[in-house]
Amino acid sequence: MIVVSDTIMDTIASSADLAALPTPYYAYDLDVAEQRVSELFDVFPSNSELFFSFKANPLPGLASAIGAAGARADLTSPGEIDAAVAAGFDLGLALYGGPGKNRDEFVHALSMGIRSFSIESFHDLGALNAAVANVDGDVQVLLRVNPMEPPRAKLVMSGVASQFGFEEEDLLAHGPLERSPGVNIVGFHIYWGTQVGGPDELAACFSNAVTTAEALATSLDIPLDILNLGGGFPWPYAVDGSGPDLSPLREPLAALRSGDGAASSATWWFESGRHCTASCGHLVTQVMDRKVSKDKEFVILDSGINHLGGMTGLGRIPRFAIRMIPPNNRSADTLVADVVGQLCTPLDLVGRKVEIPTDLAIGDVVAIPNVGAYGASGSLTNFLSRPAVLEACHRSGKITSIEQLATGHRTVDHLTQ
Ligand SMILES: Cc1ncc(COP(=O)(O)O)c(C=O)c1O
Known part of the structure; x- marks a missing residue:
């Protein structure tokens, strides 16, 4: 069995291809x-x-x-x-x-x-x-x-x-x-x-x-x-x-x-x-901000329910329980935070009460494991019109393809369609 583990951070660090990709992206092995x-x-x-x-x-x-x-x-x-x-x-x-x-x-x-x-x-x-x-x-x-x-x-x-x-x-x-x-x-x-x-x-x-x-x-x-x-x-x-x-x-x-x-x-x-x-998919995303509101810690990522977990309501994906893999060099001391995305709605909740290193910093690249199924395809892609997430396939960090769902509206002439 291949064990899913934090090796994704080593893979990214040792892969010029993945390290050069702008977040957020899915990496599929x-x-x-x-x-x-x-x-x-x-x-x-x-x-x-x-x-x-x-x-x-x-x-x-x-x-x-x-x-x-x-x-x-x-x-x-x-x-x-x-x-x-x-x-x-x-x-x-x-x-x-x-x-x-x-x-x-x-x-x-x-x-x-x-x-x-x-x-x-x-x-x-x-x-x-x-x-x-x-x-x-x-x-x-x-x-x-x-x-x-x-x-x-x-x-x-x-x-x-x-x-x-x-x-x-x-x-x-x-x-x-x-x-x-x-x-x-x-x-x-x-x-x-x-x-x-x-x-x-x-x-x-x-x-x-x-x-x-x-x-x-x-x-x-x-x-x-x-x-x-x-x-x-x-x-x-x-x-x-x-x-x-x-x-x-x-x-x-x-x-x-x-x-x-x-x-x-x-x-x-x-x-x-x-x-x-x-198991082949990780969502790789970046910490855009951290804030404390009324004693509650928040981590704001450049990825939210428009890229992951929009189908939470269907019960087939997590009810906000996620693992966020931090960079390798972060502290072992942790605190608990709500992990959210960039959408202008409190519904944009990726993970609730997620354990994060106390020194998780703005700009850190983090990864969410086991999201190769119903991750991108189970998300609210159009909500708030942010770009679709990049999706890269790789073998041992060597990218074989990068794709992105096309979003945006086109004009339809109903008389000719
Ligand atoms: C008829 C049917 N086949 C296959 C699947 C795929 O299921 P899974 O991704 O759990 O293998 C589904 C999922 O809803 C389904 O409805």
Whole structure:
């Protein structure tokens, strides 16, 4: 295992490339991302595929390393399609999903070469049926199901009331599903949630998904060629530490694989965004000011919720608990401060009661670890119109690409768009 640690400060100090970058920037270590991808492949049973969830981090420079390590693309928007193209993914092997899709979205995805879709409702299926006219080749459909039984997950998206997927009971009550010529229903997609837990919890979720999918395939007379088991492989966010060792998952997955139901001959798909990218990313930012207000210490950074943690409200990222790695030469004596950004709102809170060296100085470069997933991509980029953060990929400090999300408004002529 690669241990996430303060070595980021050594990496920056010894890297002319990184040291020369203006803050704030994300530094993504491609070697670390590749290591995480290979950990996942190590536990998957035979005949399995990994889909990289672009929602965690659509940065083309990073995604292309993950694609080269063997992952396919899990996409949910036209922007993610563009990112996957830029990263060199084969869209013919990609999966396109997400709730609330309409015909135009399907037409666009199909025109880009996508042929596999996760379908979440009867309306969704109707929109795909309407979109497939004149499309070359067959289209694969996985029915995303919200099973009747809830799993153990922190951010539960299935097994409880949710906007995601068909209700299992609705599918069972419905007659045969209408489909246009060339649209083939080839299996099921069950995504229990993000940050599911350790190997035991993950194994329980996958086992439940296999049972659900096999029962549905029989009841609905649908082939089980592909079973998308989702993922939910956890990793800490913005604090030190590592995710659980996943190797104990290998055996239960292999045992499930060799079961005697229809799932044993299906291709298994897994999805992961967080595990692939969380640990490879640090947000490197600078102390712009320090102040004391009514006995409370504040550190003001050149990075805030416009670059990190804007999705705190979703509970999938920290509720203001962060680790801020100081420069190596700062004092061991610490005090507690609220760490904020430059936006003109008290909501721009990056970390609450964060331990900082007493001598942390204006101009110091600091780093926040484990933010390669849902860091830049989970932030309020447009809020207060500051520039998007720089995002640099590197190997041992040698930068391989630097990218920046384009922000700003363009005029749209609605008559011609
Ligand atoms: C359907 C689906 N697949 C995959 C993911 C990626 O999850 P994670 O980044 O936790 O691996 C998500 C996250 O919300 C999701 O909703």
